[in-house]
Amino acid sequence: MRLRQPTARASPSRRSPVRRAARRAVRVTLAAAAGFYPAVYAFDRPAAAVYALFAPVAFGVLSPLPGSGRERARTVLYALGAAAALTALGTVLAVTTASAVAGMLLVGFVLTFASACGPRLAGAAPGLQLFYILACFPPYAPGTLPQRLAGLAAGALLLAAAEVWLLPEPTPPRYADKVSRALHEAAAAARSLARAPGAAPASPARREGGVGTAPARGTGPPAVSPPGPRALHAAAQDLRFSRQPPGTSPTGAGRTQRALAHTGGAARRLLEQLAALAARPAPPPDDAPTRELLDGIADCCAEAAEAGRGDRPARGAGRLLETTGAFLEARGEDGPEATGGDPSAAWHARLRARSAVLSTALSALTAAAAVAVARGGARGAPGLPPAQFWYAGLSGPRLWAVRLSGNLTVRSVVLQNAVRTALGLAVARLVAGSLDLAPGFWVLLAVLTLGRTTAVATWSAVRAAALGTLAGAVAAGLLLTEAGGSTDVYAALLVPVMALAFTVGPLGGPAWAQGMFTLVVSTAFAQLAPVTWRLAEVRVVDVLTGSAVGLLCGLLAWPAGARAEIRRGMAAPLRAACADCASCTRCTSCRRPAMPGSRPAATRARVSSTAS
Secondary structure, three states, X not given: OOOOOOOOXXXXXXXXXXXXXHHHHHHHHHHHXXXXXXXXXXXXXXXXXXHHHHHHHHHHHHOOXXXXXXXXXXXXXXXXXXXXXXXXXXXXXXXXXXXXXXXXXXXXXXXXXXXXXXXXXXXXXXXXXXXXXXXXOOOOOHHHHXXXXXXXXXXXXXXXXXXXXXXXXXXXXXXXXXXXXXXXXXXXXXXXXXXXXXXXXXXXXHHOOOOOOOOOXXXXXXOOOOOOHHHHHHHHHOOOHHHOOOOOOOOOOOHHHHHHHHHHHHHHHXXXXXXXXXXXXXXXXXXHHHHHHHHHHHHHHHHHHHHHHXXXXXXXXXXXXXXXXXXXXXXXXXXXXXXXXXXHHHHHHHHHHHHHHHHHHHHXXXXXXXXXXXXXOOOOOOOXXXXXXXXOOOOHHHHHHHHHHHOOOOOOHHHHHHHHXXXXXXXXXXXXXXXXXXXXXXXXXXXXXXXXXXXXXXXXXXXXXXXXXXXXXXXXXXXXXXXXXXXXXXXXXXXXXXXXXXXXXXXXXXXXXXXXXXXXXXXXXOXXXXXXXXXXXXXXXXXXXXXXXXXXXXXXXXXXXXXXXXXXXXXXXXXXXXXXXXXXXXXXXXXXXXXXXXXXXXXXXXXXXXXX
């Protein structure tokens, strides 16, 4: 009987975008409806109904929370306290336009600048800003604060429950697991290079369990066939942050996150170097030092992979350090006569091959040391430059302070985005309050959702949003005109309209998002108070006003976005590398010896940039 092979489960990043959007729309719609309808029809609390409706929208649609269903639910519960504080602050500061504008300037800057702390806080920031925006507009009614907080709590708790139990999203693959898998592939590739045809027998030290002995595999994965150069290159590319699911890249400021990112970078470099070695001829049988070093690289990678998964304690790369030291001692013992050929050809080729293997060993040392810092809490990396692991000996608060202080500069893209967003929201609040636009929070919501990092991208989003809002306003105006004051019609249409809007909006872009959201707010607000077709007209005016404010701020505040900083950041190491190239040229041409103890300019630039 032929056994059927199990089908590999698709990762969340490979699932259909339409399917993911539909599942998210179902969760947000049911959570919003479960809080909105009882607040309106059972308890007659319109203020609570508004917050019960917008809480799932804020955390489920406006804020792209990363992670699995349980992780997103945990993030919502953590953010609930901050959302309640912002709602209370906005309710108090709504007494005057000036106080509301000042609060909007502070809240907008702090929440946007906090995106430097990690992907989870960056994802929750837009949703948190929405709660202050809702509360800081007239009417000034501190007495409704309990209703607002009750609606907020109901909406957030319902969304958290939906994330866990209603069509939950699978857990995305962890970056640490990908790094461990990549290190196992590196170990298999290095072992294959060391055991290439014609290899000499293993040394007595290796057979007797001396330096470089392969660790016990115990709980490790089964042996795999050695990957080729293309597979190694593909594995290296798979570790890029740009290819990870949202929120899974280790971009936090803590020691573990920094060490994991360091491990991923070293593993990528290691795989690329092994791919280059695999494309070359195998080491000759008489080149025992090279084969011993390749065996040491394989053992080091295997131990680091198991330590990264938690199968064994992280012990660093002490064995590979000893093997590398022995390799450096033996590298110059056999002269050109060892190759038995032309010294200018075979011997130089052997030197180049050994240099490539030595560089690969350095990458393996770095990866193993970074794993020890991430998993074992090591405070240093023996045998490597101290500046490479400058963060290993610092406490968590100190590392967070370094991250935040490093972005408190005019050239920081995070600071530029925070200033641009805060100014746009504050100016929008001033305009809405001065012109008495009602409901004015739509103006700020347009600035929040349509703002981009460049003026060109902002104009593109604003143009599409204006067209979508006009189309949605026409449809909403027809609906309000035909249905009149029949709340039953609006109550029946709200759920399907929300489900359609939250599915199509994220997929179709700003035009579809603004047009469908116009229908959502029209059907929802028509159940809270008597409205006419002029509600759609007010929506158009507010969105166009917010779009104009956002576009103006985009034109005045760093309209090119991060392009200038990227060019400046790339130019600095290139200029430093020019000095190093000139120094190396003088050394190799024997025109001018290198000064002992001098540090190349590129090295100084690299060390100075590690704090960022």
